[in-house]
Amino acid sequence: MKLNCEERMEQYLMLDKGKRIPMKLSLHLLTCPECRKQVEALSHAEKIAAEPLRIPTPIKSDSIRNITRSLDPLYKPRKFRIPLWLWITVGIIMIAALLFFPGAKNPASDRNMLIAFYLVFAGAVTIYSASFIGANLDVLIKKTGASPA
Secondary structure, eight states, X not given: OOHHHHHHHHHHHHSOTTXXXXXXXXXXXXXXXXXXXXXXXXXXXXXXXXXXXXXXOOOXXXXXXXXXXXXXXXXXXXXXXXXXXXXXXXXXXXXHHHHTOHHHHOTTSOXXXXXXXXXXXXXXXXXXXXXXXHHTHHHXXXXXXXXXX
């Protein structure tokens, strides 16, 4: 590479990112294939360096637990479970509330009140079901033999 090429490449490297390339340098890059190759290689390297790393790292709960233990030796994971008998009891209470609601037996009761009650009850059943599934998801997956996606 000629001394002129070294000066031009140094000039190119001194430019700020996104700054316009001076005319003399542009003409040199158009006419000099060696410098053009170097600028293309630099641009390609910059694109690669700007991309996030894609290193597949399988992380399992055991490795996370070990890392947490190394950071805090007194760490003990909490396992909070709602017992099954409590889920069943709350379900029976909800069914009893539906069956013994006084407005359901009286045909003269306000229609809007019935609609409001049934909508609130439907919301309660939905929240109850979602909470039950969310709290017992690991047990349900193990019982059915399905693998989590």
